[in-house]
Amino acid sequence: MDLKTYLKQTAAAVDLAMDGYLPKAKERPATMHEAMRYVVFAGGKRLRPILCLAAAEACGGDAEAAMPAACALELMHTYSLVHDDLPAMDDDDLRRGRPTCHKVYGEGMAVLCGDALLTESFLLLARMRPMRRYSVADYVSELALTGSSRKLIGGQVMDLEGEGKDLTKKRLVLIHEAKTAALLVCSLRLGAMSADATPRKLQALTDFAYNLGLAFQVIDDILDVTQSTEKLGKTAGKDEAVSKATYPSIVGLAASRRAAVRYTRAAEAALSPLGAKAGRLRQIAAYLLEREY
Numbered sequence: 001m002d003l004k005t006y007l008k009q010t011a012a013a014v015d016l017a018m019d020g021y022l023p024k025a026k027e028r029p030a031t032m033h034e035a036m037r038y039v040v041f042a043g044g045k046r047l048r049p050i051l052c053l054a055a056a057e058a059c060g061g062d063a064e065a066a067m068p069a070a071c072a073l074e075l076m077h078t079y080s081l082v083h084d085d086l087p088a089m090d091d092d093d094l095r096r097g098r099p100t101c102h103k104v105y106g107e108g109m110a111v112l113c114g115d116a117l118l119t120e121s122f123l124l125l126a127r128m129r130p131m132r133r134y135s136v137a138d139y140v141s142e143l144a145l146t147g148s149s150r151k152l153i154g155g156q157v158m159d160l161e162g163e164g165k166d167l168t169k170k171r172l173v174l175i176h177e178a179k180t181a182a183l184l185v186c187s188l189r190l191g192a193m194s195a196d197a198t199p200r201k202l203q204a205l206t207d208f209a210y211n212l213g214l215a216f217q218v219i220d221d222i223l224d225v226t227q228s229t230e231k232l233g234k235t236a237g238k239d240e241a242v243s244k245a246t247y248p249s250i251v252g253l254a255a256s257r258r259a260a261v262r263y264t265r266a267a268e269a270a271l272s273p274l275g276a277k278a279g280r281l282r283q284i285a286a287y288l289l290e291r292e293y
């Protein structure tokens with residue numbers, strides 16, 4: 001199957017699974033369940049679940065075992081976007097091509113919607129099958145650590161504190177590690193763990209995801225400068241408008257592009273212990289380097 005078809009089919013399978021897992025829109029409190037579905041089914045790329053499923057495949061596992069984790073990752077990611085868009089954070093009106101959650105449902109509902117998605121992600125992980133090497137507690141710890149103040153929330157704190165300041169590249173990489181790479185690392189690790197991966201394969205996928213995550217955020221920063229709001233489905237030029245230090249603002253566009261290529265090459269190199277089984281992951285890394293949104 002070619003990559004485009006694979007990405008489309010896998011995203012559709014993830015959507016179907018999330019549709020089954022999430023409370024129905026009419027279930028009480030209907031406003032909340034409607035809001036959760038509004039933000040989740042707004043057309044994101046489903047990159048984190050796709051990476052999770054591809055990691056399971058690379059380790060000889062199957063999609064069915066990895067699916068609750070794949071969906072949990074998308075729910076945690078969507079929560080972070082809903083909260084990131086709030087007036088108290090990035091204050092954005094547009095996400096995934098639609099008005100943001102607080103614009104449609106109000107700020108209070110948007111806060112609760114994010115909280116509900118985050119909580120739901122752990123409920124899903126509790127449905128995972130334990131493997132010989134990994135327990136359900138291992139899956140839960142993995143996601144909890146990623147969502148904690150050590151990673152995702154810590155990244156957001158550094159991001160907020162950095163607004164309007166000149167940051168060093170070193171500081172920016174720290175922010176990118178925490179706010180973006182950590183959830184990608186978690187995606188690959190949960191997929192690998194669902195397939196009972198050996199410690200060597202788990203480490204290889206961790207290294208792959210770390211570098212892929214850094215490449216992904218550098219490209220995100222580049223696209224913020226070079227693409228239109230229509231193409232991105234979120235407000236373009238936002239970083240400059242709020243004086244946020246980004247890769248292009250520190251080293252320029254050309255050097256940013258070179259950094260993204262370097263990180264992608266490092267990601268690909270990390271896959272060598274997985275041999276041909278990691279073919280799909282190699283394709284995804286190359287595709288993300290060329291993405292336009």
Ligand code: GRG
Nearest residue numbers: 044045046047080083084152153156179180220
């Ligand atoms: C705890 C209050 C609170 C907030 C959490 C973690 C967090 C806030 C915010 C981070 C949000 C963020 C914008 C991170 C950057 C990662 C990134 C590039 C997200 C966009 O991911 P895509 O392009 O989005 O995969 P789609 O819409 O395709 O899923």
